[in-house]
Amino acid sequence: MFNRLAIAAAALCALAAPALAAPHPELDALRAEFEQKFQALQADYEARLKALEGRVQAAESQAGEAQAVAQTAAASAEQTAQATAPASATGAFNPDISLILQGAYIDRAGGERPISGFVPAGEHAHAERGFTLEHTELVMSANIDPYLHGYVNLAVLDEEVEVEEAWFQSLHLGHGLTVKGGRFLSGIGYQNARHPHTWDFADNNLVYEALFGEHLIQDGLQLRWLAPTALFLEFGAEVARGQFFPGSDEGADKNGAGSWAVFGHLGGDVGASHSWRAGLSYLKARPREREGWVEDLNDVEALTLFSGDSKTWLADFVWKWAPNGNPRQRNFTFTAEYFQRDEDGDLACADNTADGGACLDLTDAYGSDQSGWYAQAVYQFMPRWRVGTRYSRLSSGSTDFGLNAASLDGGRYHPRRWSLMADFSPSEFSRFRLQYNRDETLVGAPDDQFIVQYIMSLGPHGAHQF
Structure with a gap:
């Protein structure tokens, strides 16, 4: 949408170029109003983009923390199993009875x-x-x-x-x-x-x-x-x-x-x-x-x-x-x-x-x-x-x-x-x-x-x- 607004502004400026030679109060007022709204719209999109980037970074940070916790838990479980299991895993006695x-x-x-x-x-x-x-x-x-x-x-x-x-x-x-x-x-x-x-x-x-x-x-x-x-x-x-x-x-x-x-x-x-x-x-x-x-x-x-x-x-x-x-x-x-x-x-x-x-x-x-x-x-x-x-x-x-x-x-x-x-x-x-x-x-x-x-x-x- 930002690109379409920029193109529209450029086209408007091109149409208004022949009239720039002579001062026109209504045209100046319209131009000023357009620039004001355009800057407000641009600022709004930039704020929304920064907010989206912040949420993405927060989600990535939470995922990284969860992965670290899971790795820690897995390592702890493996250490516990090694401490309580026989020396050889294939030697575990678990027959069908x-x-x-x-x-x-x-x-x-x-x-x-x-x-x-x-x-x-x-x-x-x-x-x-x-x-x-x-x-x-x-x-x-x-x-x-x-x-x-x-x-x-x-x-x-x-x-x-x-x-x-x-x-x-x-x-x-x-x-x-x-x-x-x-x-x-x-x-x-x-x-x-x-x-x-x-x-x-x-x-x-x-x-x-x-x-x-x-x-x-x-x-x-x-x-x-x-x-x-x-x-x-x-x-x-x-x-x-x-x-x-x-x-x-x-x-x-x-x-x-x-x-x-x-x-x-x-x-x-x-x-x-x-x-x-x-x-x-x-x-x-x-x-x-x-x-x-x-x-x-x-x-x-x-x-x-x-x-x-x-x-x-x-x-x-x-x-x-x-x-x-x-x-x-x-x-x-x-x-x-x-x-x-x-x-x-x-x-x-x-x-x-x-x-x-x-x-x-x-x-x-x-x-x-x-x-x-x-x-x-x-x-x-x-x-x-x-x-x-x-x-x-x-x-x-x-x-x-x-x-x-x-x-x-x-x-x-x-x-x-x-x-x-x-x-x-x-x-x-x-x-x-x-x-x-x-x-x-x-x-x-x-x-x-x-x-x-x-x-x-x-x-x-x-x-x-x-």
Whole structure:
């Protein structure tokens, strides 16, 4: 606006120039009035401009003071953190912690129910019934640093604390490689790496009960390689101490590995709604004086000691369906596994004649060729509700007891169990389950079993496997 006024004044002066030669009182008065108003207008704009400049300078000064205060506060906070924190920021202990609560009411026949024709994968067969508190699992996991991840799972029952898993695992090793060390659930098969609170049934299938009791635990090293292919292709190998069944403490008492395993998995998607995975695994262990309790020909419990080689092949297959890949509303899972186990070596049967038994403390050659399979299907027909069925069948195969055949029964048996379950999950942190078993694992003693189970998860818990 100031520029326009100046131009207008110049134009007015130019128009008035011809008349300056002769005096004109009215023109002089008009000129004087114009100059007076022009000077007043100019002074007003200059005052407003100075006021605006003052406000800008004040705002800049306040911003500078606020920035200085913020920097001082940040420096003070950093000094406080350095004074109270550990020497290394990566060493801060801040893991994810979760607690798994499990319990059940089991209605079944009394006494032990071993799997006929199979040496129990432990000292005795499970015999719990009535109200039963199952293992409470305490799980902690965190990144140790940018290169390693740590995990521990403690199973607590009454006055016992069992270290189920405690391992470290590499991060960002590159080339699809992952290394795990410590105590871990083996990667063989499909069901083995799943903890009990993630099972689809209240108990395990007969295949894993016969092979490992619950699952195979390894103390050692595991190497996995994920191939850079369109299909999921994974290979793994494990070397371990081998003290857990089918190994033994005596067999693990040496330098080197007492057991080793290899496995491979292949999988992919079929359209948007289907996915699958198939696997093949091999396990070899060298137990020495592995204890096993069996019934002899006089139906008296006898202690056996096995030393030799145990070799197991395991094949698994999983098929999953979810509409458009979204399992929250509906989904279906089919799982099946088959095993073949060969054991060769020497078997001793401790003298139990004092209790009326038939064993005479003889040691002789022993060989067995056993197999089995299970198949199960689980369908979530609406959010929170699932139903499922499972069938397991084993074959004790051909067993050669050598001289101990006079004390132990080497007949062929086909233990089996059929299960039906329904469960309800109020949320992702809780589940209630009702299950029925028709159990024919003990020769001549079929049993109808009912199980009511609860599973509760407190705190954050990592995602489970496929």
